Amino acid sequence: MTIENVVVIGAGTMGNGIAHTFAQFGYTVTLVDVSTESLHRGVSTIEKNLDRQVKKAIIEETVKSETLSRITPSVNLENAAVNADLIIEAASENFEIKASLFKLADSVCKPHTIFASNTSSISITSIAAVTSRADKFIGMHFFNPVPLMKLCEIVRGYSTSDETYSIIETLAQKLQKTPVNVQDYPGFISNRILMPMINEAIFCLMEGVASAEDIDTVMKLGMNHPMGPLTLADFIGLDVCLSIMEVLYDGLGDSKYRACPLLRKMVAAGCLGRKSGKGFFTYA
Ligand SMILES: NC(=O)c1ccc[n+]([C@@H]2O[C@H](COP(=O)([O-])OP(=O)(O)OC[C@H]3O[C@@H](n4cnc5c(N)ncnc54)[C@H](O)[C@@H]3O)[C@@H](O)[C@H]2O)c1
Known part of the structure; x- marks a missing residue:
């Protein structure tokens, strides 16, 4: 055809x-x-x-x-x-x-x-x-x-x-x-691996392991990622990240896919990343 x-x-x-x-x-x-x-x-x-x-x-x-x-x-x-x-x-x-x-x-x-x-x-x-x-x-x-x-x-x-x-x-x-x-399984490959990484970076921030800048610096310089996970989350949109975490949690039923409470709180506050001007970082 x-x-x-x-x-x-x-x-x-x-x-x-x-x-x-x-x-x-x-x-x-x-x-x-x-x-x-x-x-x-x-x-x-x-x-x-x-x-x-x-x-x-x-x-x-x-x-x-x-x-x-x-x-x-x-x-x-x-x-x-x-x-x-x-x-x-x-x-x-x-x-x-x-x-x-x-x-x-x-x-x-x-x-x-x-x-x-x-x-x-x-x-x-x-x-x-x-x-x-x-x-x-x-x-x-x-x-x-x-x-x-x-x-x-x-x-x-x-x-x-x-x-x-x-x-x-x-x-x-x-x-x-x-x-x-x-x-066809929840998150396919890309989001099944990417979103838990972003979610874990948000847990690190919530628990005070390091600042947002330092979390991103570790992943950029230590792992050679072109963009840190928190900057990437701001770029994707925190509401989109939360809804994909919910799809992973619902579809795979494992607590490792539990969305970080800080992610939920930021979405509830309207801090959605670049598109709202504020997420983990601030945008002009
Ligand atoms: N943004 C990304 O990085 C990304 C990456 C991969 C996949 N996706 C997926 O691609 C799809 C689109 O995402 P997006 O970011 O382009 O969204 P978007 O909000 O930029 O665009 C969605 C468009 O769909 C239109 N639309 C809504 N209802 C419609 C209807 N009934 N008939 C025709 N058009 C309609 C809207 O008017 C809008 O122009 C989603 O399923 C999303 O999950 C997004």
């Missing part, structure tokens, strides 16, 4: 990066969002990021214009989905939203259309179960910023077929990503 027409649902942080990447590698993309404001913001972010790629001589000016010409914004999923070979969803991290989008797409798509979700933490198996094509349902977990980050976790739901896996693995390679084969 050949994938040519791709529908990306959600024009936010991840959706615009995914649309940019597919279009840059020659796919025809319809970028769908419920909000026209998000669509405008998404397309202008793609333009800015393409400009940056041109300035850094990663792509040529003609690639920029060709990439943009392949992206059509739309607020109508029903129309966009009819001709799609692949639907990749990067809407808000909420099961009900994702389930209703895929149910709608399932009712209008062609039988061969593959469905992929970019969810960070929701079970691929349970979203697939609301559709009539669980064998053609898979996780494509990209990383931010999508045009730059090489990894794509390819998450196999309980019913994902070998054929679907193989098509999506080849597709990720065509996008110049490195695909990693992951079974």
